Amino acid sequence: MSPLTWPESLFVVDVEGNGANPPDLVEVAAIPIQAGMPEPDEARSWLIRPPVAIAGRVSRIHGITNSMVDGAPLWDEVSGEVADVLKNAWICAHSASVEYGVLTRHMPAWQPIGVIDTLRLARATFPGHKGFGLDALVTHTRISLDDVAGTRHRAAYDAHATGLLLHHLASHYDTWEALVAKAVPPGMPGLPEPEPGEDTLW
Numbered sequence: 001m002s003p004l005t006w007p008e009s010l011f012v013v014d015v016e017g018n019g020a021n022p023p024d025l026v027e028v029a030a031i032p033i034q035a036g037m038p039e040p041d042e043a044r045s046w047l048i049r050p051p052v053a054i055a056g057r058v059s060r061i062h063g064i065t066n067s068m069v070d071g072a073p074l075w076d077e078v079s080g081e082v083a084d085v086l087k088n089a090w091i092c093a094h095s096a097s098v099e100y101g102v103l104t105r106h107m108p109a110w111q112p113i114g115v116i117d118t119l120r121l122a123r124a125t126f127p128g129h130k131g132f133g134l135d136a137l138v139t140h141t142r143i144s145l146d147d148v149a150g151t152r153h154r155a156a157y158d159a160h161a162t163g164l165l166l167h168h169l170a171s172h173y174d175t176w177e178a179l180v181a182k183a184v185p186p187g188m189p190g191l192p193e194p195e196p197g198e199d200t201l202w
Contacts (some may be wrong), residue, residue, distance in 0.1 A: 004176045006036055007113070009089035012166065013099050014159040016062045019055030025075055025106060026050050026064050029155035030085055031163050033092070036170055038163025040149065044085050045156045047072040062153040075106060083110045090190065092116035094134050094162045100188060114190020116183045118162055121169050124182035134161060141168045 010033040017023030029045040031038045047064070049072040059065050086103075089112060093099035096117035104110065122132050129140065135152075138145060143164045150157035173179040177192055184190040 004036075004170060004173055004179060006033065006176065007090050009113075010092060010116075011086060011089050012038060012092045012159045012163040013086070013103070014093060014155040014162065015099050015102050016064060016153070016155050017058065017102070018050040018052055019058035020050070020052050022105065023102060024048075024050035024052055025102065026054055026069055027062070027155040028082055028103075029159045030082075031156070031159045033163055033166070036167050038160055038167070040156070040160050043156055043159070044082075046078050046082060048075050048078060049073065050075075063151060064154070079107060083107050086110065086112065088113060090114045090116060092118060092162065092166055094158070094165070095119045096188070097185060112189055114180065114184060115188040116166065116180070116190070117185050118165050118169060118183070120185055121179065121183035122165070125169050125172050134158065134165070137165055141165065143168055 011030040012033060013028070013030050015025055016027040018026050025048045027045070027047055029043060031040055031043040033039070047069055049069045054064060054066050054069070087110070091099065091112045094117070096115050096119070100115050119132055122137050126140070131140070138161060145161055145164070148157055148160045152158065170179055180190060180192055
């Protein structure tokens with residue numbers, strides 16, 4: 001287990017959309033991280049009926065069909081619940097600009113404390129490695145997904161896999177601050193403030 005001190009509230013999040021531009025949400029999952037490990041038993045997941053039907057090409061990727069969401073709530077019916085779960089929390093995702101962008105567009109009043117991008121963190125951790133997709137990194141790190149419930153490209157499965165990847169990557173860093181410095185994308189919440197006395201570019 002990584003010796004670094006983890007934040008009190010951190011969720012790995014994953015979203016699936018309907019293929020519209022910009023996308024409407026059809027599934028959101030949030031898995032809490034406790035002491036560096038994902039806690040799938042405490043995961044929250046929401047199926048959502050989008051205002052526009054799910055495109056067939058997208059449905060073939062994540063496996064969510066229009067019939068599956070036909071009786072699901074609309075986003076406005078679950079948005080408050082999602083916001084409550086993620087309130088005052090860090091979030092983590094693979095290629096986190098997608099999740100951050102979609103969630104902040106759907107919840108304009110919500111902001112995470114910080115954003116951890118495992119894609120960005122992996123590039124810093126494994127310089128020179130080829131292939132930084134989630135599948136390639138799981139193979140490279142030899143992470144076992146045997147106990148992960150569900151199927152690839154469903155939100156809860158991908159969030160759980162990303163949480164296991166985060167745990168592995170964190171073992172390369174001594175402090176949360178060191179991890180954050182590599183993992184938070186520019187312009188997103190959570191970047192550490194410069195230390196007093198550090199040179200500043202004007």
